[in-house]
Amino acid sequence: xxxxxxxxxxxxxxxxxxxxxxxxxxxxxxxxxxxxxxxxxxxxxxxxxxxxxxxxxxxxxxxxxxxxxxxxxxxxxxxxxxxxxxxxxxxxxxxxxxxxxxxxxxxxxxxxxxxxxxxxxxxxxxxxxxxxxxxxxxx
Amino acid sequence: xxxxxxxxxxxxxxxxxxxxxxxxxxxxxxxxxxxxxxxxxxxxxxxxxxxxxxxxxxxxxxxxxxxxxxxxxxxxxxxxxxxxxxxxxx
Numbered sequence: 001x002x003x004x005x006x007x008x009x010x011x012x013x014x015x016x017x018x019x020x021x022x023x024x025x026x027x028x029x030x031x032x033x034x035x036x037x038x039x040x041x042x043x044x045x046x047x048x049x050x051x052x053x054x055x056x057x058x059x060x061x062x063x064x065x066x067x068x069x070x071x072x073x074x075x076x077x078x079x080x081x082x083x084x085x086x087x088x089x090x091x092x093x094x095x096x097x098x099x100x101x102x103x104x105x106x107x108x109x110x111x112x113x114x115x116x117x118x119x120x121x122x123x124x125x126x127x128x129x130x131x132x133x134x135x136x137x138x139x
Numbered sequence: 140x141x142x143x144x145x146x147x148x149x150x151x152x153x154x155x156x157x158x159x160x161x162x163x164x165x166x167x168x169x170x171x172x173x174x175x176x177x178x179x180x181x182x183x184x185x186x187x188x189x190x191x192x193x194x195x196x197x198x199x200x201x202x203x204x205x206x207x208x209x210x211x212x213x214x215x216x217x218x219x220x221x222x223x224x225x226x227x228x229x
Contacts, residue, residue, distance in 0.1 A: 094180055097150055101157050113151055 082123035166222035
């Protein structure tokens with residue numbers, strides 16, 4: 001009985017943490033918090049929230065890399081870091097537009113004209129996707 | 140109207156054509172429109188003469204108008220069966 005009440009207390013605190021992290025807009029921190037609350041104590045919850053950086057989720061980056069590879073017909077084992085620029089990989093402006101269109105289709109988002117012209121690296125694309133997916137889920 | 144379209148104008152025309160292609164309900168026409176715009180723009184990539192650039196641009200613009208009209212017309216005749224290529228296999 002005591003154990004049940006203890007877990008309900010920690011669950012309540014993690015709910016508050018979830019709500020505040022939603023306000024700051026860091027969706028990936030949700031994952032960290034739900035893992036964290038099964039461990040003991042509040043300090044671990046707080047530190048796991050601060051450990052989250054503002055970069056995109058690795059699965060998103062991975063999907064973006066795959067789409068870029070397919071579009072530019074790169075071999076499967078080529079090095080594709082989040083910081084690689086599209087131009088450095090051999091993409092011209094038409095390729096960039098096509099990549100943005102495939103990303104729109106893949107993630108079901110709609111990219112603005114100006115934003116699409118500012119995308120030069122994989123990381124920027126992933127961040128923009130994250131932002132738009134989050135806006136879409138909040139709407 | 141500018142006589143020579145700028146790079147960003149050309150790119151935004153490219154995007155509009157691809158977006159319009161997405162709205163077609165028929166798989167074949169959708170894929171064809173996408174293929175044709177990509178091929179058409181790539182074919183004219185190295186054109187440097189301003190008057191031919193402007194001619195190609197206005198050509199693409201009229202094609203965009205045609206495509207937009209056809210999206211509306213084709214939406215009246217949506218096929219009941221999806222094409223086999225559209226069925227995603229788990």
